[in-house]
Amino acid sequence: MGRPSRFVLTSGQIVNICFNRGFKTAMSHSDTADRILDAAEILFAERGFAETSLRTITSTAGVNLAAVNYHFGSKKELIQAVFERFLTPFTDCLETALTQRIADEGGAASADDLLESLYTVSLGGLKAQGRDPQRFMRLLGLAYSQSQGHLRRFIVARYGQTYRRFIDLLKQALPEIDPVTFYWRLYFMLGATIFTLSSFDAIEAILKEDFGAETTLQDTIDRFVPSASAMLRATG
Amino acid sequence: MGRPSRFVLTSGQIVNICFNRGFKTAMSHSDTADRILDAAEILFAERGFAETSLRTITSTAGVNLAAVNYHFGSKKELIQAVFERFLTPFTDCLETALTQRIADEGGAASADDLLESLYTVSLGGLKAQGRDPQRFMRLLGLAYSQSQGHLRRFIVARYGQTYRRFIDLLKQALPEIDPVTFYWRLYFMLGATIFTLSSFDAIEAILKEDFGAETTLQDTIDRFVPSASAMLRATG
DNA sequence: GTCTATAAACTGATAGAC
DNA sequence: GTCTATCAGTTTATAGAC
Numbered sequence: 001m002g003r004p005s006r007f008v009l010t011s012g013q014i015v016n017i018c019f020n021r022g023f024k025t026a027m028s029h030s031d032t033a034d035r036i037l038d039a040a041e042i043l044f045a046e047r048g049f050a051e052t053s054l055r056t057i058t059s060t061a062g063v064n065l066a067a068v069n070y071h072f073g074s075k076k077e078l079i080q081a082v083f084e085r086f087l088t089p090f091t092d093c094l095e096t097a098l099t100q101r102i103a104d105e106g107g108a109a110s111a112d113d114l115l116e117s118l119y120t121v122s123l124g125g126l127k128a129q130g131r132d133p134q135r136f137m138r139l140l141g142l143a144y145s146q147s148q149g150h151l152r153r154f155i156v157a158r159y160g161q162t163y164r165r166f167i168d169l170l171k172q173a174l175p176e177i178d179p180v181t182f183y184w185r186l187y188f189m190l191g192a193t194i195f196t197l198s199s200f201d202a203i204e205a206i207l208k209e210d211f212g213a214e215t216t217l218q219d220t221i222d223r224f225v226p227s228a229s230a231m232l233r234a235t236g
Numbered sequence: 237m238g239r240p241s242r243f244v245l246t247s248g249q250i251v252n253i254c255f256n257r258g259f260k261t262a263m264s265h266s267d268t269a270d271r272i273l274d275a276a277e278i279l280f281a282e283r284g285f286a287e288t289s290l291r292t293i294t295s296t297a298g299v300n301l302a303a304v305n306y307h308f309g310s311k312k313e314l315i316q317a318v319f320e321r322f323l324t325p326f327t328d329c330l331e332t333a334l335t336q337r338i339a340d341e342g343g344a345a346s347a348d349d350l351l352e353s354l355y356t357v358s359l360g361g362l363k364a365q366g367r368d369p370q371r372f373m374r375l376l377g378l379a380y381s382q383s384q385g386h387l388r389r390f391i392v393a394r395y396g397q398t399y400r401r402f403i404d405l406l407k408q409a410l411p412e413i414d415p416v417t418f419y420w421r422l423y424f425m426l427g428a429t430i431f432t433l434s435s436f437d438a439i440e441a442i443l444k445e446d447f448g449a450e451t452t453l454q455d456t457i458d459r460f461v462p463s464a465s466a467m468l469r470a471t472g
Numbered sequence: 473g474t475c476t477a478t479a480a481a482c483t484g485a486t487a488g489a490c
Numbered sequence: 491g492t493c494t495a496t497c498a499g500t501t502t503a504t505a506g507a508c
Contacts, residue, residue: 032473032474048284048286048381048382050284050286050287051286051382053500053501053502054501054502054503055500055501055502063474064473064474064475064476065475065502065503066474066475066476066503066504067473067474067475068502068503069502069503069504070473070474071473074502074503075502075503138381141381142381144431144434144435145284145374145377145378145381145434146284146287146381146382179447180443180447180449181459183439183442183443183447184432184439184459184463185463187428187431187432187435187439188428188431188432188460188463189428190431191427191428191429191430191431191432192423192424192425192427192428192431192467193427194427194431195380195423195424195426195427195428195430195431196420196423196424196427198380198381199380199423203419203420203423206419207416207419211415211416211419213416223417223420224424226470226471226472227420227421227424227467227470228467229470229472230466230467230469230470230471230472231428231463231464231466231467231470233466234462234463234465234466234467235462235466236462236465236466268491268492289482289483289484290483290484290485291482291483291484299492300491300492300493300494301484301485301493302485302486302491302492302493302494303491303492303493304484304485305484305485305486306491306492307491310484310485311484311485473508474507474508475506475507475508476505476506476507476508477504477505477506477507478503478504478505478506479502479503479504479505480501480502480503480504481500481501481502481503482499482500482501482502483498483499483500483501484497484498484499484500485496485497485498485499486495486496486497486498487494487495487496487497488493488494488495489492489493489494489495490491490492490493490494
């Protein structure tokens with residue numbers, strides 16, 4: 001599994017370093033714009049974009065309605081700002097983790113290690129940042145399903161490079177899979193992750209109710225990595 | 237793999253039988269209500285519920301605005317009617333296919349055969365019906381992500397029994413997987429399917445562009461079944 | 473920067489003529 | 491069953507006072 005030696009940073013340590021830095025600078029002053037972003041992030045994730053009015057956002061944030069237009073210009077730009085605030089530290093952290101992995105493993109990381117980096121950054125990173133991974137995944141799901149075009153273009157232009165890098169590394173780690181099959185399974189994995197973690201609270205509650213099983217963060221990562229890995233590698 | 241003998245109906249044949257019956261009766265008269273349902277189905281799948289106004293639906297359908305309230309009562313009831321129209325033949329067909337499978341295989345079907353039934357009914361069935369599988373999946377995704385409660389309750393009450401039956405059969409076919417892991421992976425599979433097929437056209441276009449690969453229906457089923465199967469069975 | 477007030481457009485739903 | 495006309499409520503966005 002390529003467990004790092006004691007001189008090498010683990011994904012978890014990288015997560016703590018990047019997110020703690022990003023977190024402090026982003027949160028150092030809680031002015032009106034941040035209050036709006038906080039409220040918008042929660043409400044968008046719960047209801048979607050069209051179902052969340054600026055009035056609901058501003059009254060939840062305890063600020064004036066006109067403040068949205070003053071600080072962000074329009075609702076579309078507010079949506080982009082919400083995504084920018086959580087995708088920037090996340091993407092930077094993934095970038096760092098990937099660089100560390102390939103340095104660590106001499107140029108080519110294994111598929112399981114790449115997946116472990118991805119899930120540790122997305123789940124562990126957000127929890128370390130005091131944020132809810134489920135909310136993050138719901139927003140990502142919305143970006144795909146409700147995207148009015150502008151958001152999709154914004155995300156691809158701003159963050160596409162890092163995700164292409166991840167995909168290329170994963171492809172190199174699975175040379176036996178033909179490119180078309182790889183592409184299908186990549187979507188498969190993305191959908192499984194976003195969809196499942198979007199319903200994380202509901203699944204967690206059902207598992208506790210029906211099986212008495214507590215769900216920890218590490219449990220979830222340890223469940224996702226082998227499942228995704230087996231799916232990517234499937235023969236037939 | 238349990239290929240049926242020549243005296244046994246294949247999933248594909250079952251699909252043709254159920255859907256052709258349902259299709260003719262449902263489409264025999266194209267009055268105002270059906271025109272509204274046709275337009276609403278397409279527009280909801282493209283934009284979501286909140287983003288699609290009744291005015292857009294009625295003008296697309298070429299009918300009067302008041303006709304929606306006359307025929308369906310409210311927008312919520314129109315949404316339910318859209319789902320009812322495509323979920324009823326789909327669910328009936330899955331029910332028939334499952335019954336055939338367990339009769340065919342003497343009480344307990346294999347996981348791969350169950351998955352093959354599910355995908356043949358959902359993909360093949362809708363295409364046989366002259367409908368777009370992608371649209372079907374987008375609507376299912378919306379039911380999960382945008383569900384305003386009423387739709388979720390409607391679907392569970394009306395169709396829950398068949399899906400619980402499928403899940404129980406699949407669980408029986410995978411006795412070596414512990415129940416909690418099974419539950420996680422079921423969500424994983426559901427998300428992968430809905431998400432991937434929601435973007436079917438986009439994926440198809442990219443595959444043709446980048447690899448010159450044409451994508452047929454049977455290709456897609458043959459790609460999904462082993463991937464989902466490997467994921468469900470993963471060890472570790 | 474923050475506020476009030478209001479514009480301008482859109483929404484779902486309905487009453488009542490035909 | 492279908493239409494027009496309209497209601498009552500909501501939405502985003504902005505102008506202008508402070």
